[in-house]
Amino acid sequence: MSAVTTSGAAAGPAARTMSPRLRSAVRxxxxxxxxxLLYEAIARSEYFPAVLMPSLGKIGHTLLTGIxxxxxxxxxxxxxxxxxxxMALAVVVGLPLGILMARSKPVENFVMPLASAFMPIPSLAxxxxxxxxFGLGNxxxxxxxxxxxxxxxxxxxxxxxxxxxxxxxxxxxAMGADERKLFWKVIVPGASPFIITGMRQAFLRAWIxxxxxxxxxxxDWGLGWVIFxxxxxxxxxxxxxxxxVIGAIGFLFERLVFGTLERVTVQRWGMVRMAKG
Amino acid sequence: MxxxxxxxxxxxxxxxxxxxxxxxxxxARNAFPFIVVFAIWEIVAQLxxxxxxLFPSLLTVAQAFVNLTIEGILPHHALDTILRLLAGFALAxxxxxxxxxxxxxxxxxxDIALPLVSVLAPIPGIAxxxxxxxxFGLGSxxxxxxxxxxxxxxIIFNTWTGVKAVKEIWVRSAQAMGADDRRLFVKVIVPGALPYILTxxxxxxxxxxxALVGVEMLAAVxxxxxxxxxxxxxxxxxxxxxxxxxxxxxLGLALEKLVFQKLEQFTVMRxxxxx
Numbered sequence: 001m002s003a004v005t006t007s008g009a010a011a012g013p014a015a016r017t018m019s020p021r022l023r024s025a026v027r028x029x030x031x032x033x034x035x036x037l038l039y040e041a042i043a044r045s046e047y048f049p050a051v052l053m054p055s056l057g058k059i060g061h062t063l064l065t066g067i068x069x070x071x072x073x074x075x076x077x078x079x080x081x082x083x084x085x086x087m088a089l090a091v092v093v094g095l096p097l098g099i100l101m102a103r104s105k106p107v108e109n110f111v112m113p114l115a116s117a118f119m120p121i122p123s124l125a126x127x128x129x130x131x132x133x134f135g136l137g138n139x140x141x142x143x144x145x146x147x148x149x150x151x152x153x154x155x156x157x158x159x160x161x162x163x164x165x166x167x168x169x170x171x172x173x174a175m176g177a178d179e180r181k182l183f184w185k186v187i188v189p190g191a192s193p194f195i196i197t198g199m200r201q202a203f204l205r206a207w208i209x210x211x212x213x214x215x216x217x218x219x220d221w222g223l224g225w226v227i228f229x230x231x232x233x234x235x236x237x238x239x240x241x242x243x244x245v246i247g248a249i250g251f252l253f254e255r256l257v258f259g260t261l262e263r264v265t266v267q268r269w270g271m272v273r274m275a276k277g
Numbered sequence: 278m279x280x281x282x283x284x285x286x287x288x289x290x291x292x293x294x295x296x297x298x299x300x301x302x303x304x305a306r307n308a309f310p311f312i313v314v315f316a317i318w319e320i321v322a323q324l325x326x327x328x329x330x331l332f333p334s335l336l337t338v339a340q341a342f343v344n345l346t347i348e349g350i351l352p353h354h355a356l357d358t359i360l361r362l363l364a365g366f367a368l369a370x371x372x373x374x375x376x377x378x379x380x381x382x383x384x385x386x387x388d389i390a391l392p393l394v395s396v397l398a399p400i401p402g403i404a405x406x407x408x409x410x411x412x413f414g415l416g417s418x419x420x421x422x423x424x425x426x427x428x429x430x431x432i433i434f435n436t437w438t439g440v441k442a443v444k445e446i447w448v449r450s451a452q453a454m455g456a457d458d459r460r461l462f463v464k465v466i467v468p469g470a471l472p473y474i475l476t477x478x479x480x481x482x483x484x485x486x487x488a489l490v491g492v493e494m495l496a497a498v499x500x501x502x503x504x505x506x507x508x509x510x511x512x513x514x515x516x517x518x519x520x521x522x523x524x525x526x527x528l529g530l531a532l533e534k535l536v537f538q539k540l541e542q543f544t545v546m547r548x549x550x551x552x
Binding site: 023024027028029031032035052109110111113114116117118120121122123124125126127128129131132133207208211212215216224227228230231234236239240242243246247248250251254 | 306307308309310311313314331332385388389390391392393396397399400401402403404405406407408410411412486487488490491494495502503506507509510513515518519521522525526528529530532533
């Protein structure tokens with residue numbers, strides 16, 4: 001990232017740094033093209049049955065028609081809706097609880113043992129039990145996302161608030177900040193790098209958990225359900241097309257949403273160095 | 278571990294009384310939240326608000342746990358899950374470290390492999406499960422392969438970063454002192470990259486564990502904890518399911534305490550030796 005800005009600033013060294021960069025890009029393209037051709041050759045050779053290993057053209061066609069007629073977008077929106085509901089719940093519970101834990105010893109003593117006992121249980125292990133309790137469908141998926149996202153949220157908030165420099169607290173107190181101002185002006189910005197890291201980790205976990213939950217607690221929409229349903233009909237091109245959509249959404253979210261969030265909050269407050277160090 | 282050793286070796290009664298007391302207080306403090314949660318659970322279960330088949334009392338769960346353990350069913354499930362995890366993880370470690378080192382050392386190989394790895398990495402591993410089932414059939418093999426696939430990515434990325442983080446000056450000074458390629462690799466690059474590699478292995482194992490439980494439910498393996506709890510759903514055996522979840526949690530905790538933390542200590546130790 002920094003290489004880009006430096007090479008833009010000075011024209012002389014830019015030419016030299018540009019060429020390996022360009023070469024890498026060219027090689028990357030070549031390698032992806034070669035692998036695509038290799039895949040296509042194997043798929044066309046019908047060494048494996050064509051239903052199991054569809055050609056790239058078919059996958060592209062399925063992906064494109066799915067996007068154009070809106071079904072793929074609908075399923076993606078359904079999955080997104082579940083992730084957002086679960087994430088929102090996790091933030092609503094995890095953020096205040098994490099702050100409370102860091103500010104009050106009894107709360108920490110009560111929550112910490114429970115959190116460390118429940119954290120190692122993979123969220124998907126709860127799916128069968130939740131299905132029995134809540135039936136198939138939305139509730140299970142949202143609760144599984146909540147479970148997966150809660151612990152990164154909780155623990156990062158907790159360590160973020162604890163990591164706020166006590167000198168800042170005392171300085172703000174000496175300058176006459178009351179409890180509320182202390183909270184909003186010192187603790188929240190101070191802990192924000194950790195909180196955003198927590199959200200990022202929570203989203204990554206949630207994105208994995210929602211797919212698993214949709215496989216098992218199948219309702220009738222969602223990207224995970226599409227893959228699982230397509231398996232029954234040996235529709236491998238639809239499965240791979242959905243995989244591409246799942247990967248793309250995860251990637252975009254990580255880059256665009258959290259990258260932007262970090263830029264507008266943490267970097268502007270000048271907190272990034274502290275988060276890394 | 279260290280605590281146990283010191284307290285048992287402290288035969289002098291008088292000074293050991295105070296730390297003993299403090300230790301009991303820590304145990305009591307850690308146990309208290311569980312007692313509260315269990316009590317609430319038991320009260321809700323006894324009140325019969327929910328059908329007892331769906332919300333069994335803790336006694337029933339404990340009973341199921343003991344019965345399954347004595348009959349050898351639960352240990353068999355757990356053993357198969359652990360073996361599957363280790364087999365998949367070993368495969369991932371072998372492939373991941375090799376690929377990572379190659380990517381770190383050879384510019385050409387990096388340019389070829391990195392785009393592929395970066396394209397595949399953002400797709401959640403569990404999403405591949407149905408496709409793996411189509412390709413490799415039901416059972417243990419696809420589950421193992423998926424575990425290997427899932428945990429390979431953090432291992433590759435971290436190994437690659439670690440090899441690249443080896444200081445150029447160490448490499449050059451080793452070369453100036455006449456180290457050949459093999460010695461350079463064994464004496465400089467591997468130790469220098471080791472902290473990163475260990476971190477990668479730790480992350481990979483954690484991801485493998487989370488994916489394995491899910492894929493066992495999908496792949497209809499004959500034995501395995503994931504399958505056990507998913508199969509018990511058909512018969513509304515909530516007690517068996519909860520016993521299975523407890524075992525899964527205990528295994529996860531053991532992995533974290535015995536493997537991850539040991540690895541991390543080792544990593545920190547290596548770091549200390551490095552700088």
